[in-house]
Amino acid sequence: MLGQFISPEQYASLLDDGHRRAAPLLELEAGMFDKYNREPFLVSHRLAEHPDFSLERLLALCRRLPSRQVLFRVADIPGDVELDTSYDRYKRDLTLDDVIDHFEERQAYICINNPERDPAYRPIIEGLLAELAAQVDPLDPGMTWYSTYVFISAHDATTPYHMDREMNFLLQIRGGKTVYLWNPADADVMTDAQKDYLLAYVGSRPPYKPSIEPKAAVFQLRPGLGVHHPFIAPHRVHTGSELSISLAVTFRTRRSDTWTRAHQFNTRLRRIGLRPGPVGRVAWVDRAKATVTRAWRRARRALPGQKRD
Ligand SMILES: [Fe+2]
Numbered sequence: 001m002l003g004q005f006i007s008p009e010q011y012a013s014l015l016d017d018g019h020r021r022a023a024p025l026l027e028l029e030a031g032m033f034d035k036y037n038r039e040p041f042l043v044s045h046r047l048a049e050h051p052d053f054s055l056e057r058l059l060a061l062c063r064r065l066p067s068r069q070v071l072f073r074v075a076d077i078p079g080d081v082e083l084d085t086s087y088d089r090y091k092r093d094l095t096l097d098d099v100i101d102h103f104e105e106r107q108a109y110i111c112i113n114n115p116e117r118d119p120a121y122r123p124i125i126e127g128l129l130a131e132l133a134a135q136v137d138p139l140d141p142g143m144t145w146y147s148t149y150v151f152i153s154a155h156d157a158t159t160p161y162h163m164d165r166e167m168n169f170l171l172q173i174r175g176g177k178t179v180y181l182w183n184p185a186d187a188d189v190m191t192d193a194q195k196d197y198l199l200a201y202v203g204s205r206p207p208y209k210p211s212i213e214p215k216a217a218v219f220q221l222r223p224g225l226g227v228h229h230p231f232i233a234p235h236r237v238h239t240g241s242e243l244s245i246s247l248a249v250t251f252r253t254r255r256s257d258t259w260t261r262a263h264q265f266n267t268r269l270r271r272i273g274l275r276p277g278p279v280g281r282v283a284w285v286d287r288a289k290a291t292v293t294r295a296w297r298r299a300r301r302a303l304p305g306q307k308r309d
Pocket of ligand 1: 163164
């Protein structure tokens with residue numbers, strides 16, 4: 001599994017670290033996080049000045065990481081292809097070494113999964129996570145899981161329309177990026193049923209529809225700027241004519257875990273023909289649904305011969 005869980009003890013220490021850090025990687029302004037998890041917003045950071053995020057060091061990281069942690073594809077791809085299969089469909093027969101050696105020429109795109117597992121990158125990424133946790137905690141306490149990704153693209157790359165099952169801060173380190181984000185609460189963008197199935201991993205992710213294009217919030221990122229993605233907010237990303245490097249810090253919290261389990265509860269009801277109320281309206285209803293989902297999972301795990309779901 002990508003990423004790692006954060007125990008309550010680890011979270012307490014993360015928060016402590018985030019409040020005490022003397023050389024912050026985030027450039028905070030008053031009210032910067034006010035729209036957290038309701039709307040996307042820009043954040044400022046200092047990662048662009050950090051030597052560990054130079055192209056040279058990141059490509060060296062790609063060479064030393066286990067190959068399963070480094071995904072790549074080549075050439076421009078359409079903005080509406082399915083993200084999950086795009087790496088297989090657009091890698092041709094190339095090897096990672098070939099892609100690294102001819103990065104610009106191949107118009108390559110590399111995604112490094114979990115650079116924090118590398119001892120050289122762990123301290124800086126955990127430091128950044130600690131700073132984010134310190135800002136997020138008053139609004140949404142209890143980070144339970146996190147995972148980070150570095151994206152490197154030669155030029156003119158597209159990350160097709162998709163939505164992730166967590167929150168994200170996408171931080172631009174080199175070059176530019178145009179990020180299109182949609183409101184997950186807009187039923188034209190995703191229906192309640194689509195959101196339930198997304199969080200229950202039923203079928204593929206909700207597809208792009210041309211009719212929602214005018215509804216996108218558009219953010220132009222440059223080095224030193226990042227954008228917050230609210231929980232499951234659909235997005236599509238384009239880079240420009242120059243090399244782009246960015247870091248995504250994705251995470252879940254106790255509240256987003258409750259929403260996830262409530263969506264999974266709804267999916268069970270939909271399977272027997274019911275139409276459950278939407279998640280995110282009434283907190284105690286979400287919590288009750290989440291509690292039932294957890295109890296169901298525990299009961300299933302306790303039964304001999306039952307597989308985990
Ligand atoms: Fe994403």
